Amino acid sequence: MKKCFPPPDYAFDYREGPVSGNVINGLGEETARRARQIFHGSGARRLEWERLETFFALTMPFRIYWQGLVNRWVLRNADGTVAKTTVSGDRTEEVKSVARAAGAGTVGICRITEDALFENYETPFRYAVVIVMPMNPDEMQFLPEPRAALEVMHVYLKISRVAIKVASAIRAMGWPARAYGESADILHIPLAVNAGLGELGKHGSLITQQFGSSVRLATVLTNMPLTVDEPVDICVEDLCLGCRRCTIDCPADAIVDDKRLVRGVKKWYVDFDRCVPYFVKTLGCGICIEVCPWTKPGRGPGLTEKLLAKRQKKALAEIPGVRHVARKTKTTNSGTD
Amino acid sequence: MSSYEERFYRESPDLRSRVARNLRLLIWLVGELIAWFWPGRRIRRAYRKAEQDGKEIYLDDVIELDQE
Numbered sequence A: 001m002k003k004c005f006p007p008p009d010y011a012f013d014y015r016e017g018p019v020s021g022n023v024i025n026g027l028g029e030e031t032a033r034r035a036r037q038i039f040h041g042s043g044a045r046r047l048e049w050e051r052l053e054t055f056f057a058l059t060m061p062f063r064i065y066w067q068g069l070v071n072r073w074v075l076r077n078a079d080g081t082v083a084k085t086t087v088s089g090d091r092t093e094e095v096k097s098v099a100r101a102a103g104a105g106t107v108g109i110c111r112i113t114e115d116a117l118f119e120n121y122e123t124p125f126r127y128a129v130v131i132v133m134p135m136n137p138d139e140m141q142f143l144p145e146p147r148a149a150l151e152v153m154h155v156y157l158k159i160s161r162v163a164i165k166v167a168s169a170i171r172a173m174g175w176p177a178r179a180y181g182e183s184a185d186i187l188h189i190p191l192a193v194n195a196g197l198g199e200l201g202k203h204g205s206l207i208t209q210q211f212g213s214s215v216r217l218a219t220v221l222t223n224m225p226l227t228v229d230e231p232v233d234i235c236v237e238d239l240c241l242g243c244r245r246c247t248i249d250c251p252a253d254a255i256v257d258d259k260r261l262v263r264g265v266k267k268w269y270v271d272f273d274r275c276v277p278y279f280v281k282t283l284g285c286g287i288c289i290e291v292c293p294w295t296k297p298g299r300g301p302g303l304t305e306k307l308l309a310k311r312q313k314k315a316l317a318e319i320p321g322v323r324h325v326a327r328k329t330k331t332t333n334s335g336t337d
Numbered sequence B: 001m002s003s004y005e006e007r008f009y010r011e012s013p014d015l016r017s018r019v020a021r022n023l024r025l026l027i028w029l030v031g032e033l034i035a036w037f038w039p040g041r042r043i044r045r046a047y048r049k050a051e052q053d054g055k056e057i058y059l060d061d062v063i064e065l066d067q068e
Helices: A019-023 A049-057 A062-076 A093-101 A146-172 A190-195 A236-242 A244-247 A272-281 A287-291 A300-318 A320-336 B004-009 B017-035 B040-053
Strands: A106-112 A126-136 A177-180 A215-222 A261-264 A264-266
Touching: A019 A272, A049 A062, A049 A272, A049 B017, A049 B040, A062 A146, A062 A177, A062 A287, A062 B004, A093 A106, A093 A126, A093 A146, A106 A190, A126 A190, A177 B004, A190 A215, A190 A272, A190 B040, A236 A320, A244 A287, A264 B017, B004 B017, B017 B040
Parallel strands: none
Antiparallel strands: A106 A126, A126 A215, A177 A215, A261 A264
């Protein structure tokens, strides 16, 4: 049954509205280019939707706002001094172990790609260690109320600490490394997909097999040579193509059923101009990630297994010879019986 | 205009520049804290009133952006 969420009517507006977020995002653009920041900026440039973001921050209950400030203070340790002695050999497992011991849900590694960098931003690093941290489902069930928003900020703070520990461990091995938390200069989701931590879902967020979409991400960029992970196929596409749960439940009607062309790539896309005002009104929304079938604790692996079996069955049925043999076998069996 | 990363998260090896960086960050955070109380309080009141009255507040009127 569809849950009852606040309606998408707003007691705030612009006299002179900003440029559409969909235009800035490159919706319908055929040429590939890097993303531009619109909202949740890192403070690097004046953002088109900055007024709404300021409004979002200043209308937060104090305890949530405070968590954000503490996070900024903690992240001052994102970078640091690199040890003079460089350790050699593949330390990938050691780096991952540091992350897990510090509280990460899962960790993956990939090379840094263009799609993870905003326009006009360059990085001296080559590798990304992407950290996933699940949110507490008992708290997230209160969404879209402030209690869930507080849990989100708690997880951002916790994941920043994990990323700082990982970056610090890498620097202690003699390699430069920098931690990136929320509102960073990089895009975490494309890196997480490349690092084999999950796939992009219809709702525009990462879907992991273990925790679904109810996760937060942080990244450590480094030059330490690491063994990269391969992107995974957990059958997200198979489900998203037929599932309409987030599309139906999104009160702002921001999620669409088909993929869109965005900066030269056809992918799942969320209507920014519809999503963000509702996100602001509800202190961070997140309805789509909580209603997603993958988010139900413990459901992911079974879901992949089922969808994979379905995919294989469909693939077999599409091979004419195989279909013929299967039918023939059935006939023979029934004949024998 | 520089990002948080450029302003606060890149660390120079010497202690003096780290202390200076921490101080800069602290001052910035205090500024953000003050902003929540003022003009934040005024904005939250206006927003609550608009919600109760079924009206709208205009972001252009209530939020001034810093000049670059």
